[in-house]
Amino acid sequence: MDIIGKKEIDHFKRDLIDKKKQDGSLIPLLQSAQDTYGYIPERAIYYISELVGIPAAEIYGVITFYSQFRLKPLGKNIIRICEGTACHVNGAKSILSILQNELGISVGETSDDGLYTLQSVACLGCCSLAPVIMINDETHGNLTTASLTKIIKKQKRIEKIKSSYDAN
Numbered sequence: 058m059d060i061i062g063k064k065e066i067d068h069f070k071r072d073l074i075d076k077k078k079q080d081g082s083l084i085p086l087l088q089s090a091q092d093t094y095g096y097i098p099e100r101a102i103y104y105i106s107e108l109v110g111i112p113a114a115e116i117y118g119v120i121t122f123y124s125q126f127r128l129k130p131l132g133k134n135i136i137r138i139c140e141g142t143a144c145h146v147n148g149a150k151s152i153l154s155i156l157q158n159e160l161g162i163s164v165g166e167t168s169d170d171g172l173y174t175l176q177s178v179a180c181l182g183c184c185s186l187a188p189v190i191m192i193n194d195e196t197h198g199n200l201t202t203a204s205l206t207k208i209i210k211k212q213k214r215i216e217k218i219k220s221s222y223d224a225n
């Protein structure tokens with residue numbers, strides 16, 4: 058069950074009813090669900106399906122077609138890998154494979170513990186530092202396999218400390 062207040066749910070439902078009056082309301086309805094929950098939960102799909110009279114399976118098809126929509130919440134940490142030209146020629150491929158191994162997820166996925174989401178972008182705007190990744194708001198450039206492994210290990214240590222702190 059999502060942790061979300063009644064106020065947000067009421068807002069979501071009001072928004073849906075307003076948008077339903079528009080033509081081609083499905084996309085705005087899905088955007089509203091995602092804005093409310095941070096992703097599109099199953100129960101929102103069924104609610105929208107009832108509202109617009111489109112089968113839920115068809116709505117799933119639309120969601121998976123558009124990369125802007127998510128069926129799972131984003132992870133606590135967003136890791137973006139740049140696969141633009143400068144990064145590509147400077148080894149983005151090996152950087153990506155280390156990230157995938159270390160995190161146990163592929164691009165577009167979130168780890169089962171909800172700690173990491175891996176995304177790929179076309180350019181992070183700092184090509185002179187290629188290859189580059191961003192962990193949340195922090196940029197890490199001139200990466201080598203060794204430096205990246207170190208960064209990820211450090212990130213994992215920080216998360217471990219945070220979670221043991223939260224548990225107490």
Ligand code: FES
Binds near residue numbers: 140179
């Ligand atoms: S191509 Fe990677 S930062 Fe621009």
